Amino acid sequence: MVVELYLDLLSQPCRAVYIFAKKNNIPFEFKDVVLFKGQHMSEEFGKVNPLRKVPALKDEAFTLAENTAILLYLSRKFNTPDHWYPSDGQKRAKVDEYLSWQHTAIRAQGSKVFLIKALVPLLMDKPFPPEKLEGAIEELNSTLKQFEEKFLQGKLFIVGNEISLADLVALVELMQPVGAGYDVFEGSPKLAEWRHRVEEAIGKELFQQAHEAILNVKDMAAAAAQLDPQLKEKLKQLLQKNLK
Amino acid sequence: MVVELYLDLLSQPCRSVYIFAKKNNIPFEFKHVELLKGQHLSEEFVKVNLLRKVPALKDGAFTLAESIAILLYLSRKFNTPDHWYPSDVQKRARVDEYLSWQHTSIRPQGCKVYDIKAMVPLLMDKPFPPEKLEEEIKDLNFSLKQFEEKFLQDKPFIAGGEISLADLMALEELVQPVAVGCDVFEGRSKLAEWRSRVEEAIGKELFEQAHEVVLNTKDLSAAQFSPQLKEQLIQMLQKELK
Numbered sequence: 037m038v039v040e041l042y043l044d045l046l047s048q049p050c051r052a053v054y055i056f057a058k059k060n061n062i063p064f065e066f067k068d069v070v071l072f073k074g075q076h077m078s079e080e081f082g083k084v085n086p087l088r089k090v091p092a093l094k095d096e097a098f099t100l101a102e103n104t105a106i107l108l109y110l111s112r113k114f115n116t117p118d119h120w121y122p123s124d125g126q127k128r129a130k131v132d133e134y135l136s137w138q139h140t141a142i143r144a145q146g147s148k149v150f151l152i153k154a155l156v157p158l159l160m161d162k163p164f165p166p167e168k169l170e171g172a173i174e175e176l177n178s179t180l181k182q183f184e185e186k187f188l189q190g191k192l193f194i195v196g197n198e199i200s201l202a203d204l205v206a207l208v209e210l211m212q213p214v215g216a217g218y219d220v221f222e223g224s225p226k227l228a229e230w231r232h233r234v235e236e237a238i239g240k241e242l243f244q245q246a247h248e249a250i251l252n253v254k255d256m257a258a259a260a261a262q263l264d265p266q267l268k269e270k271l272k273q274l275l276q277k278n279l280k
Numbered sequence: 281m282v283v284e285l286y287l288d289l290l291s292q293p294c295r296s297v298y299i300f301a302k303k304n305n306i307p308f309e310f311k312h313v314e315l316l317k318g319q320h321l322s323e324e325f326v327k328v329n330l331l332r333k334v335p336a337l338k339d340g341a342f343t344l345a346e347s348i349a350i351l352l353y354l355s356r357k358f359n360t361p362d363h364w365y366p367s368d369v370q371k372r373a374r375v376d377e378y379l380s381w382q383h384t385s386i387r388p389q390g391c392k393v394y395d396i397k398a399m400v401p402l403l404m405d406k407p408f409p410p411e412k413l414e415e416e417i418k419d420l421n422f423s424l425k426q427f428e429e430k431f432l433q434d435k436p437f438i439a440g441g442e443i444s445l446a447d448l449m450a451l452e453e454l455v456q457p458v459a460v461g462c463d464v465f466e467g468r469s470k471l472a473e474w475r476s477r478v479e480e481a482i483g484k485e486l487f488e489q490a491h492e493v494v495l496n497t498k499d500l501s502a503a504q505f506s507p508q509l510k511e512q513l514i515q516m517l518q519k520e521l522k
Contacts, residue, residue: 086430087381098370101430105376112369125356126342132349137331139383186330186345 049103074267119198134202154216158260199237215250293347318506363442378446389420443481
């Protein structure tokens, strides 16, 4: 029985898992969990991940949440090339360091910019509040500065000369604000060059395929318009909480 | 040259690193970075960790931030007993899963309870807002429910029969609200029993030693805070209180 990956490619961590599995020819069954249809709230999905989030993995009776855990599990089970999670102790530590830091930095702030810029207008029937967006962009920029100064520095990739899980996770997160129309790479040639290298290491075709959904705001608008009213209400509450 | 660990035991992740190193007899030099004195903002410390946070590690020329990265680095370098980060792939995944999830659940929620209850009165010269505290406690309670139902279930520890890095990190985060009088273990027998097991696995003496500083939070005075840090914290608290 193949590994089942429960994904919605609108979600950054889902894209990381998807790209990693495809790139490494890991056999898996793509289980579509359409967030806009509230499928992550279904009883069925609750059995796979009681946290009701994507991505999630099911390997026979074994279920697993959290993309970091899933990526590492797949890398071990399928013995992927060393550069993804280097066996060298210090290089590995640098991947761990980035994967840990990003939760409350790039992931948090990239998501926030996306929520304010793209989701608020779709769900709240009103345009994004400019001061809030400005504040969120400022925070994201400050974090990007830390990313360049501490994690990337003068290297080709976060951990030296080859792409690792750190670069993959970083780039998919940065594509979220891009999907909302805020180009984080504009204005930083260093960041843009790194993006280009990561995209090439992944393969342009796979990269584009994985990002098709997030880069199509008009499709998102159509999906949002069809939102179940109960789910819409729930999402609105979530947005209000996250955007205080 | 021994590994240098830059720590302040007021901080949850610092305690995890400290306890782990001590428990495993890992030789290290304790470099005290006094948060209240703003020492994490010093030029000297920035050379160790550009992110200006503790814990941080320095091993020769190699520097490392983030408690999870540090714990894993130490476990590999010093070949610590398997149960801390099991070689069994599925058990290891359980540890990874918890360590990832906690960043945006138990950790920030425990911090906020601590900040609102202790730091607001201390630094902002006003009593803590009870509705705000209630809100944060509600969020923390929800996470604790998820912790019990998904991560712990009916097992003695998160990854199964033995303590791992996941239990250590989890408990340290929960000590923070306890230190300000929000006893998360009260009324939760399963959680309380898990806590006893973790404490026993660590060893009571080491456990008490590591918690001495944070459990004396009520004895802190505003005068102990450097003016620069006080200003920074007040800004952060104002944001948290919105």
